[in-house]
Amino acid sequence: MNKPIAVALAGVLVLVGCAATPPEPSRQASSVAPSRTPSRTPSASVHPTASPSTTPPQQRCLSTAANLSRKAQVGQLIMVGVNGPLTAAERKLIAAQQLGSVVLLGDQPGSVKSLAATTAQLSGLVAEVPVVTAADQEGGLVQRLNGPGFTTIPNANRQAQLSDVALRTAAQKWGSQLAAAGVRWNLAPVADVVPKAKLKTNQPIGALHRGYGSDPAVVTEKTQAVIDGLKAAGVVASVKHFPGLGEVVGNTDFASGIVDSVTTADSPSLAPFQAAAQAGVASVMISSARYSKIDPNNQAVFSATVIGLVRGWGYQGVVISDDLGAAASVRKIPAGQRAVRFVAAGGDVVIDADPSLVPAMTAALLAKAAKDPAFATRVTESAARVLALKQDLGVFRCG
Incomplete structure (x- = not known):
């Protein structure tokens, strides 16, 4: 893709999970201490024992979610992309x-103060x-946010x-x-491990200097430091893009058929994700690439495996998708089926960078x-996880 086209698309296509060309642009599952030297294979997480006199938060949120209308439950499963100032049409859609x-999405030039007014308006669009x-x-x-009051990171x-x-x-x-x-929700940090030999050829991470x-x-260590710092500020994080985009060449935002033929279910490169998950990161973002040595038949976002x-x-936190709206990697799949297949595979929140596809989803x-x-x-289960995340942020109370 030539640069003028890429820049033009930056305002309308998702660059949520995988930045393609410049400019691109918790729910805490348990109280387990961060694992600084995680094992290379999955292991069971430790869960705190609930007091017999209280209802565990997750159970309370499940009950609360069950009492919502089905439409309200489904709504919790969609994260829609907004470019620039909030429009009347976007407000109407969200509500x-x-x-x-x-x-x-896109470059948001507003100041901290002006953006706070926008997010306050957004927060109140849905009554329940x-x-x-x-x-x-x-x-x-x-x-994304680089106006007055935001440090250049x-x-x-x-x-x-x-x-x-x-x-x-x-x-x-x-x-x-x-x-x-x-x-209150940062779709970062990137936990993808890019081999030294692929730092220049790996388009989504290595070539854009997005990896640690x-x-x-x-x-x-670095991803956990970022997660901990964000949490201390009252912001939940999302590690991405599981099971990792470090071994691929192409970018799922702008190309289809991206396949990782190296990563396995016990690859060392999964360690940052495992550590974050077991430390209770609010959300884990799933890649839309295909991993032939884990599930050769499905893209990761549609893979129960x-x-x-x-x-x-x-x-037990939120599993969120990479973009299922405008990304080239899912373009051939009907929009509604993208959402259904992700949730059926065990996902919780669908990112949709194309607002026009929300009704279909x-x-x-x-x-x-x-x-x-x-x-x-x-x-209902996925809606409960989202409610639990919001409860952790202090913006909602279950039960």
Whole structure:
């Protein structure tokens, strides 16, 4: 893709998970301490024992979700992309579809103060459950919010040169700016491990300096430092893009048929994701590439096997998709089926960078739930996880 075309598309296509060409742009599952040297294979997570006199938070949120209308439940499963100032049409869509979250796309030039007014407006668009605003605020080429009040964040390569303590402190500062702007969910950090030999040819991560290195142990430390810093500022994180985009060449935003033929279910490169999951990161983003040595028949976002790896670590937080709206990797699949297949595979929140596809996605989810009781249960379970994340943020209370 030539540069003029790429720049033109940056405002309308998702660059949520995988930045393609510049400019690109918790729910805490348990109280387990971060695993700084995780095992290379999945292991069971430890869960705190609930007091017999209280209802565990997850159970309360499940009950609360079950009491929502089916449409409200489905709405919690959609994160719609918004480019630039919020329009009347976007406000109407969010309210009518009772959507649970919004992700700010494109370059958002507004100040912290002006953005806070926008996010406050967004929050109140759905009466039953507040809307949460998210952003891709990684740093480097992927920093959506860069107006007055927002620090220019270095790319991950440069962040990795900081000590863990310094990086955590810096992330807390960046997170405090997000929180002041009402952006409480950061779709970062990138936990993908790019081999040294592929740093220049790996288009989504290595070539754009979005990764923390080629050593899984180092990437684990740096991603956890960012997660911890954001959490200290009142912002939840999302590690991405499981099971990793470090071994691929092409970018799923702009190309279809991207296949990783190297990564396995016990590859060392999964260590940063496992550590984050077992430490209770709010969300884990799933890649839309295909992993032939894990599930050769399905893209990761549609693979119960891939998502099952995360759940196999005892993870009870939100599993979120990479873009299923405008990304080239899913373009041949009907929009409604993208949402249904992701949720059926065990996913919780669908990112849709194309607002025009939201009605098709919600309609398909509602139709599937109406005729399939097992799927309806899945929808309720996913809605409960989103409510739990919002409860952790202090914007909603279950039970």
